[in-house]
Amino acid sequence: MALYLFYLLIFPGLLFSSVIGAFLSWFDRKITARVQFRKGPPLLQPFYDFFKLLLVKETILPKQGSPILFLMAPIFALSGAVLAAAFILLPLFNITTGFKGDLIVIFYLLTIPSFSYIIGSLASGNPLAAVGGSREMKLIMSYESTFLLVIAGIIVKASQNFDLNSVIFIQQNSSPFIGSISGILLFIPGIFCVQAKLGLVPFDMAEAETEIAEGTFIEYSGSPYAIIKLTKYIMLFILPAFLIGLFMNGFNLNGINILWTVLKVAGIVLLLTLIRNTNPRIKIKQAISFFLVWMNLLAVVAIVLAFFGY
Amino acid sequence: MGFKNFCFKKSLWVFHFAGASCNNCDIEILDCLTPRYDVERFGILLAGSVRHADVILVSGSINMRDKDRLLEIYNQAPKPVLVVAIGGCGCTGGIFAEGITFAGPVDKIIPVNAYIPGCPPKPEAIIAGIIKLVNSM
Numbered sequence: 067m068a069l070y071l072f073y074l075l076i077f078p079g080l081l082f083s084s085v086i087g088a089f090l091s092w093f094d095r096k097i098t099a100r101v102q103f104r105k106g107p108p109l110l111q112p113f114y115d116f117f118k119l120l121l122v123k124e125t126i127l128p129k130q131g132s133p134i135l136f137l138m139a140p141i142f143a144l145s146g147a148v149l150a151a152a153f154i155l156l157p158l159f160n161i162t163t164g165f166k167g168d169l170i171v172i173f174y175l176l177t178i179p180s181f182s183y184i185i186g187s188l189a190s191g192n193p194l195a196a197v198g199g200s201r202e203m204k205l206i207m208s209y210e211s212t213f214l215l216v217i218a219g220i221i222v223k224a225s226q227n228f229d230l231n232s233v234i235f236i237q238q239n240s241s242p243f244i245g246s247i248s249g250i251l252l253f254i255p256g257i258f259c260v261q262a263k264l265g266l267v268p269f270d271m272a273e274a275e276t277e278i279a280e281g282t283f284i285e286y287s288g289s290p291y292a293i294i295k296l297t298k299y300i301m302l303f304i305l306p307a308f309l310i311g312l313f314m315n316g317f318n319l320n321g322i323n324i325l326w327t328v329l330k331v332a333g334i335v336l337l338l339t340l341i342r343n344t345n346p347r348i349k350i351k352q353a354i355s356f357f358l359v360w361m362n363l364l365a366v367v368a369i370v371l372a373f374f375g376y
Numbered sequence: 377m378g379f380k381n382f383c384f385k386k387s388l389w390v391f392h393f394a395g396a397s398c399n400n401c402d403i404e405i406l407d408c409l410t411p412r413y414d415v416e417r418f419g420i421l422l423a424g425s426v427r428h429a430d431v432i433l434v435s436g437s438i439n440m441r442d443k444d445r446l447l448e449i450y451n452q453a454p455k456p457v458l459v460v461a462i463g464g465c466g467c468t469g470g471i472f473a474e475g476i477t478f479a480g481p482v483d484k485i486i487p488v489n490a491y492i493p494g495c496p497p498k499p500e501a502i503i504a505g506i507i508k509l510v511n512s513m
Contacts, residue, residue: 095416104414111419114386118430122384124454126427275424287427287454 073162078155080148080300087299088112090335094302097339112299116292125288131191136285139186140293146178147300154308157231158317167228169217172308176263179297180206183272183282190285198281201350202272205262208357209269213259215365219252220312222372234316244313247376251368253313255361257337260305262353264298267342271350306334384430384456385510387419391429393449396472397436400496401463405433407499415503418510431458431506434482437465437472443479450486458509459488462502464495 073079091112099106127133153172157164180202187199223243224233243249262269273281286294310316310330317327348356394402408415409422423429426449438446450459461482464470469481482488492505 099414099416103411105417106414107416107419108386111387114383114419117379117383118387121380122456123430124456126452126454279424280428283428284425285427291428 073156074148074152078159078161079152083148083151083155083300083303084296087301087303088116090302090306090331091299093332093335094339094342097336098343101340101343112295116295116299119287119292119295120289123288123291125290126285128190128192128285132189135189136186137290139182139189140286140290140297142185143179143182143297144293144300146175146182147297147304150175150178151300151304154230154304154311157229157234158307158311159319160317163231164229168230169221169228169233172230173214173217176305176308177206177210179301180263183294186286186290187282187284192285194278195282195284197278198272198274198284202282204350205269205272205353208354209259209262209361212255212357212361212365213263215362215369216252216256216259217312219248219365219369219372222369223248223252230311234311237315238318242313242315246372248368248372249313251364251371253309255357255365255368256309256313257334257341258357258361260309261338261341262357263305264301264338266338268345268348269353270347271353274347277347302335303331306331306338309334381513385513388430388458388506388510389421389423389428390431390433391423391426391449391453393432393434393446395434395436395438395442395446395465397463397465401435401466404496404499404502405435405462408502413499413503415506418507420506426453429453429457431460433460433462434466434488435462437469437475438479438482438485439472439475439477440479441477443485446482446485458490459486460490460492460505460509461488462492463497464493467491467493470495 075081089109089112092107092109095111096106128136150172153164153168153175156162157168184199184202187195187202220233220243221228223246224236227233227236237243244253265273273283278284283291283294307317314330319327392402392405407413426432432449432453434446436442450457459482461467465472466482469478472478473481479485490505490509492502494501497505
């Protein structure tokens with residue numbers, strides 16, 4: 067029991083993944099600044115932001131709407147992200163082997179933060195937050211099917227194994243999945259799904275700050291917003307880690323391989339940041355057709371190729 | 377209190393309120409975010425919603441219609457919040473000070489922590505004002 071609590075709260079769970087995620091968030095902002103020829107924030111900037119919101123600022127409750135649900139939604143989001151972090155990172159660090167079918171559990175846990183943001187935005191009673199919530203809902207409906215197809219393709223490639231541990235084990239014994247044609251074709255929808263799940267720029271219409279003034283998070287202030295920030299830091303670490311587990315034979319922590327592991331995480335975050343910096347925000351209609359038509363098509367082609375062994 | 381104050385100083389998120397401004401001060405405020413001046417190296421970000429703001433930048437003369445909006449914005453902001461009046465119109469009223477629709481300079485309506493005069497103030501002056509405000513806390 068104490069061991070499980072340790073897994074959830076300290077090592078691969080809350081504390082570890084949020085600290086790594088905060089540094090990745092700094093990395094993302096620094097790369098963004100360098101792309102725009104700016105200097106960028108200092109290294110500990112995400113920690114300053116988080117502690118300022120948590121300790122200094124006042125929490126304001128909306129006059130209309132439901133205050134209890136409004137305050138519970140960030141906690142739901144954080145608990146979903148922490149559970150997903152534990153389930154993803156335990157097999158990746160080779161601590162436990164997980165259980166049969168945990169890919170499906172991870173898939174469901176990764177949607178909990180987005181759903182909680184919708185609940186929180188609709189509970190705030192703000193019309194702009196409602197617009198953001200409805201956009202987030204449409205976005206979820208479009209990218210989730212693509213994400214499920216990507217996971218299905220991985221399951222086909224890993225000879226019908228439903229657990230993350232054996233997916234990583236098969237890749238470590240032969241070659242990483244990204245080295246094949248179907249692997250590359252699956253990786254493209256995968257990275258765009260991660261981009262949409264993180265709410266980064268081509269798919270940030272739910273929290274468009276210039277258009278609907280932060281949308282889903284417009285009414286949040288003080289410590290609930292700090293918890294949302296923490297959830298975002300955790301998601302920025304575990305989603306690239308999940309992609310590395312699915313495509314790039316997981317983490318390897320022996321000697322010099324630690325460097326490769328760090329480079330893999332930094333490389334995926336760099337790719338996400340570059341996509342974010344070179345694209346404008348698209349409309350929700352375009353996002354739906356992008357995922358439901360083109361990315362689904364790519365994923366289905368990749369599954370057929372994977373079935374025939376390419 | 378030391379740690380809290382330190383974090384607050386290091387991460388000021390700015391909300392921009394333009395009254396009946398001629399837009400020059402607004403352009404100079406946006407200049408501060410461009411690559412040449414880059415206030416993000418001090419942790420300053422432009423916030424979209426006043427609920428996330430730590431500093432309210434008020435530019436332009438405040439007329440009778442803006443007064444209610446400014447009060448409402450100030451009441452909606454989570455405390456502690458700092459107010460900076462930017463430009464001659466924000467600080468004193470400038471050439472509009474004797475106009476019939478003028479509702480007083482910003483410090484008659486809400487408490488102001490720093491004044492940055494100029495018509496418009498240079499981006500260097502805005503950054504210097506904000507750094508002085510941060511150091512005085």
